Amino acid sequence: MQFKNPFVKEKAVSAASVDYETAEVSSTEGLSATEDEKFDGVLDGSGDHKNPFTDPNVAEKFRQLYEDSQYESRHVFDPDFEWTKDEEKRVKRKMEWRVAGWACIMFWGLQIDRNNLAQAVSDNLLEDLKLTTNEYNYGNMIFYLSFMSAEIPSQLVSKRLGPDRWIPIQICLWSAVAMCQGALQGKSSFYATRSLIGLLEGGFIPDLVLWLSYFYTSKELSIRLSFFWTGLYLVNVLTSLLAFGILRIHSGGLAGWRWLFIIEGLITLCIGLASFFRMPASAVSTKKWFRPNGWFTDREEKIVVNRVLRDDPYKGDFHNRQAITPFTLYKCLSDFYMWPIYAIGLLAYIGDSPEGTYLTLTLRHLGFSPFNTNLLTIPVSVLKMILLLSFTWLSEKINERSLVSIIQPLWVMVLVIALRFYPESGINVWCTYTILVLLLGGPYIHAVVVAWTSRNSNTVSQRTVSAAMYNMCVQAGGVAATQIYRKDDAPFYHRGNTQLIIISGATIALLIVTKIFYVTINKRRDRKWSAMSKEEREEYAQNSTDKGSRRLDFRFAH
Structure with missing residues (x-):
């Protein structure tokens, strides 16, 4: 089983678009994509891993965010990377x-x-x-x-x-x-x-x-x-x-x-x-003088980092x-x-x-x-x-x-x-x-x-x-x-x-x-989100200054 990449779909939509038709995320075993599932583009605090990376522009936005913050694992962030369930x-x-x-x-x-x-x-x-x-x-x-x-x-x-x-x-x-x-x-x-x-x-x-x-x-x-x-x-x-x-x-x-x-x-x-x-x-x-081979191979490092980021980009x-x-x-x-x-x-x-x-x-x-x-x-x-x-x-x-x-x-x-x-x-x-x-x-x-x-x-x-x-x-x-x-x-x-x-x-x-x-709070945000056009959602996903739990596309676990 291959874990297809949500970053590189040819259909360009925002991370917050309700019209995205091809993403499904497994809650514990990684990321897969199918043609018959819908994704509403909302970041869900319940941990159901709804995919926020459906648009190449959004992927690029986060790539820049990781570069600006000097995120230590940014060099293995890869929108084109795929892995199997057995590997994970x-x-x-x-x-x-x-x-x-x-x-x-x-x-x-x-x-x-x-x-x-x-x-x-x-x-x-x-x-x-x-x-x-x-x-x-x-x-x-x-x-x-x-x-x-x-x-x-x-x-x-x-x-x-x-x-x-x-x-x-x-x-x-x-x-x-x-x-x-x-x-x-x-x-x-x-x-x-x-x-x-x-x-x-x-x-x-x-x-x-x-x-x-x-x-x-x-x-x-x-x-x-x-x-x-x-x-x-x-x-x-x-x-x-x-x-x-x-x-x-x-x-x-x-x-x-x-x-x-x-x-x-x-x-x-x-x-x-x-x-x-x-x-x-x-x-x-994990590679140190006392542990020269490290814990993971290069490929395994990419799996660890990318699965975590696809669960929570922030x-x-x-x-x-x-x-x-x-x-x-x-x-x-x-x-x-x-x-x-x-x-x-x-x-x-x-x-x-x-x-x-x-x-x-x-x-x-x-x-x-x-x-x-x-x-x-x-x-x-x-x-x-x-x-x-x-x-x-x-x-x-x-x-x-x-x-x-x-x-x-x-x-x-x-x-x-x-x-x-x-x-x-x-x-x-x-x-x-x-x-x-x-x-x-x-x-x-x-x-x-x-x-x-x-x-x-x-x-x-x-x-x-x-x-x-x-x-x-x-x-x-x-x-x-x-x-x-x-x-x-x-x-x-x-x-x-x-x-x-x-x-x-x-x-x-x-x-x-x-x-x-x-x-x-979740229902109030749902109503506001539903009232927005696709273009407005894309604009919000790309340019909003809201952070963390204050984002309109974030839903709280309860």
């Missing part, structure tokens, strides 16, 4: 191992150093440092505030240095601080390390998503992200087993939780050092070392079309966050030992992995985000209601544990919403800033979550659980409003 499958298999596979490992490094605090708490960290649960809350709040404040600065640094340089630096720095937690002495050092780790980890996820977008199409990205977050929960299982052994170490006069920080920080440091050699700047930059409007100017930053931040997704990030993950933070403490209070406590957290991670993959697959299968995402806050609301009105007398340990497992192991929509953010951005600069803004909102929600369970509300947290029920209800309403918002 082989290239994707290489990327799964070398790009997505290593991205998973780097994600694991992040989760190791984020998850081990809860494990350390199960081994009397609070007692050894003379911390109250409120001070533990403040430490988590400081982490989220630091993480949040570093998001946009990290993205700006990453865009200037390149994520292939900045991400390994981040991993090495935060792993060094993570190991230093083995020397914690009290509240001040606890707060200081929480802040430093937050500052150094902030921006890591958007940086990595940006790097992945150089290799994968928009529809492929959300599935890969779901595997990454699934990998994180697999790491939770593995680190829980590891903690079961490490927490028994008490040599050298150090408590088990101190060895936990030192050993797991060292593991992450090794991942960071290896990442300097495992992250090429782009698909055309991925070439910035080169991978180009800094974002203050004006560009302002334009991206003021794009109100992205604000509903930011609001979702703010609310969507609060509902089960306090319970997750207090899980190991709750299990200890229910009478379990430090070692059994860590083993009992494993079912949460296993259930989370299953539901994360299932709901991400469902979202892509039916091309639906808002309504699929509603399942998460609805799930949380039902189970928090069970906790809120659980009888205080005659508490059954295993019944309480079952509710917590179902609550914390429920659907997780983060992978769906991260990919949703990327799809609706439509330019590299907007994608860079919007990913950081979304993650900032997620961390802001995390800050709020740290203050919901308070000492004066212990041990049943009736007030806190009531607040979580209200927040879950608000999240459901927000997702419905977001769906209505994007559908309304």
Whole structure:
């Protein structure tokens, strides 16, 4: 099967023409052209890859755009290039191992150093440092505030240095601080390390998503992200087993939780050092002195680059070392079309966050030992992995985000209601544990919403800033979550659980409003587009100064 080229059709029409009669794009396997399909010429944020390159003039326009931006892969952009389905499958298999596979490992490094605090708490960290649960809350709040404040600065640094340089630096720095937690002495050092780790980890996820977008199409990205977050929960299982052994170490006069920080920080440091050699700047930059043959042949490089550009032509409007100017930053931040997704990030993950933070403490209070406590957290991670993959697959299968995402806050609301009105007398340990497992192991929509953010951005600069803004909102929600369970509300947290029920209800309403918002905008643009003549559409496609999601020929995913 050959992938025919949409750039060189003899019938010259604009990238936005509804009269184009010969293009069909496969959502995951590449580009093909047939004579019996119609293409409406609209850039679709849903990731269905409707072809924007039907007119040679449009192809030339983008060629000039790539030249002006000094896009690093512009020399392999080829409107006449064709490839087969089997060739693309082989290239994707290489990327799964070398790009997505290593991205998973780097994600694991992040989760190791984020998850081990809860494990350390199960081994009397609070007692050894003379911390109250409120001070533990403040430490988590400081982490989220630091993480949040570093998001946009990290993205700006990453865009200037390149994520292939900045991400390994981040991993090495935060792993060094993570190991230093083995020397914690009290509240001040606890707060200081929480802040430093937050500052150094902030921006890591958007940086990595940006790097992945150089290799994968928009529809492929959300599935890969779901595997990454699934990998994180697999790491939770593995680190829980590891903690079961490490927490028994008490040599050298150090408590088990101190060895936990030192050993797991060292593991992450090794991942960071290896990442300097495992992250090429782009698909055309894999040949290095330590990798003379590179990852791809010359032909495979062209396949990687051209399939990504045919999915999203604006991925070439910035080169991978180009800094974002203050004006560009302002334009991206003021794009109100992205604000509903930011609001979702703010609310969507609060509902089960306090319970997750207090899980190991709750299990200890229910009478379990430090070692059994860590083993009992494993079912949460296993259930989370299953539901994360299932709901991400469902979202892509039916091309639906808002309504699929509603399942998460609805799930949380039902189970928090069970906790809120659980009888205080005659508490059954295993019944309480079952509710917590179902609550914390429920659907997780983060992978769906991260990919949703990327799809609706439509330019590299907007994608860079919007990913950081979304993650900032997620961390802001995390800050709020740290203050919901308070000492004066212990041990049943009736007030806190009531607040979580209200927040879950608000999240459901927000997702419905977001769906209505994007559908309304798309229909309004459809009406304007339909009212334009073919010549007007061609003129708009060629000369409009509208950028990104503000373009009249762009449709939002919802």
